Amino acid sequence: MLTCKDTSRLISEGLDRNLSLxxxxxxRLHLWMCDSCRNFKQQMDYLRQALRRGWAHGDLPAxxxxxxxxxxxxxxxxxxxxxxHGD
Amino acid sequence: MSNSEPEYWLEEHGxxxxxxxxxxxxxxxxxxxxxxxxxxxxxxxxxxxxGSSSIRTWLTGILKHKIMDxxxxxxxxxxxxxxxxxAWEAAEAQRVVENFANNGRWRNPLADWGDTEHDFSxxxxxxxxxxxxxxxxxxxxxxxxxxxxWQMETDEVCKELAISQTNLWTRLHRARMAMRQCLEKYxxx
Numbered sequence: 001m002l003t004c005k006d007t008s009r010l011i012s013e014g015l016d017r018n019l020s021l022x023x024x025x026x027x028r029l030h031l032w033m034c035d036s037c038r039n040f041k042q043q044m045d046y047l048r049q050a051l052r053r054g055w056a057h058g059d060l061p062a063x064x065x066x067x068x069x070x071x072x073x074x075x076x077x078x079x080x081x082x083x084x085h086g087d
Numbered sequence: 088m089s090n091s092e093p094e095y096w097l098e099e100h101g102x103x104x105x106x107x108x109x110x111x112x113x114x115x116x117x118x119x120x121x122x123x124x125x126x127x128x129x130x131x132x133x134x135x136x137x138g139s140s141s142i143r144t145w146l147t148g149i150l151k152h153k154i155m156d157x158x159x160x161x162x163x164x165x166x167x168x169x170x171x172x173x174a175w176e177a178a179e180a181q182r183v184v185e186n187f188a189n190n191g192r193w194r195n196p197l198a199d200w201g202d203t204e205h206d207f208s209x210x211x212x213x214x215x216x217x218x219x220x221x222x223x224x225x226x227x228x229x230x231x232x233x234x235x236x237w238q239m240e241t242d243e244v245c246k247e248l249a250i251s252q253t254n255l256w257t258r259l260h261r262a263r264m265a266m267r268q269c270l271e272k273y274x275x276x
Contacts, residue, residue: 003191012260016234016241017252036197043200043267050212051235059209061217066105070119071097077123078093081130 002030007037011044093130100143101126104150110217111154111232113225121157125150151237155247158229162248166226175224183264198271206274219269223262230255231262 002010007030010023019027031038066074104125108118128149129136136145166172188194207215220228229248233239239247245255 003187004193005187005191008186008264009256009260012263013256015263016256016259035199036193039197039199040267043197043270044263046200047263047266047270048235051216052238054209054213055236055238059213060106061110061213062210063102063106064109066101066119066122070105070122071101074097074101074119074123074126075094078097078126078130081127082093 002026004030004034004037007031007034008040011037011041015044015048091133093126096126096129096142096146100146103143104146107147107150108154110220111229112157113221117157121150121153124153128153158233159247161225162229162250172224172226176226179224179227179261179265182268183261186264200271200274211273215270215273216266218273219266222269223265227258227262227265230258231266234259 007027010019010027013019014027031041101122104122105118108121109115112118112121125146129146132149136142140148166176186194220232223231230244233244233247234241241252241255244250245252250258
């Protein structure tokens with residue numbers, strides 16, 4: 001019989017590889033009896049879907065400005081690259 | 088200024104590239120350097136831009152290559168014994184164990200998150216993700232980002248970062264457990 005600890009690991013691995021038939025059966029049996037692990041699975045599915053959907057839409061954390069000093073430094077580096085080699 | 092000029096790219100896309108870099112490397116100076124490396128590479132490879140994608144997408148693609156280089160380099164170095172990073176990683180492993188009682192059951196029952204999607208606005212969600220990622224050790228954060236955001240296949244991640252599948256599964260489990268706990272804290276706040 002799988003423990004909750006084993007189950008959480010299997011649920012996580014199920015997101016990374018194909019589980020064997022035996023593992024799937026053991027998992028289903030445990031989930032049938034265990035509310036916490038069912039909630040864990042639902043939370044893992046939510047995390048994956050929300051991240052993938054957001055990433056696909058190009059959602060990102062709010063933009064942070066590049067400092068003026070950094071901009072100036074980069075501008076100089078670009079200028080040097082463009083004109084610094086005599087071409 | 089024409090939109091094929093790197094100075095224009097810097098003005099128009101600099102902050103977006105910087106924010107993207109920051110989500111991956113944490114250190115503000117490293118993130119600035121990555122933006123610089125990206126624009127320099129873009130300048131050299133200007134002819135390679137097809138115009139079939141947007142400039143932003145093209146620049147982000149170059150930045151992702153630079154980030155991957157950085158990840159490869161970092162993953163080759165293990166944290167030194169007794170370093171803060173090693174302690175951080177040990178604590179993460181320990182925290183997974185602490186979720187469970189000796190008989191292997193959850194120490195505290197897990198709640199139903201229900202309609203979590205409706206509780207988070209999009210901005211809140213990403214802000215939370217960003218904060219939870221920053222709370223992971225750099226190594227776990229790298230793996231989690233490559234797998235869950237970049238959606239790389241596991242064997243690709245293993246090859247790029249030279250780690251075994253089993254090692255990857257163990258670490259992703261740790262990362263997900265930590266992200267779960269962190270998100271829940273914000274959900275309940």
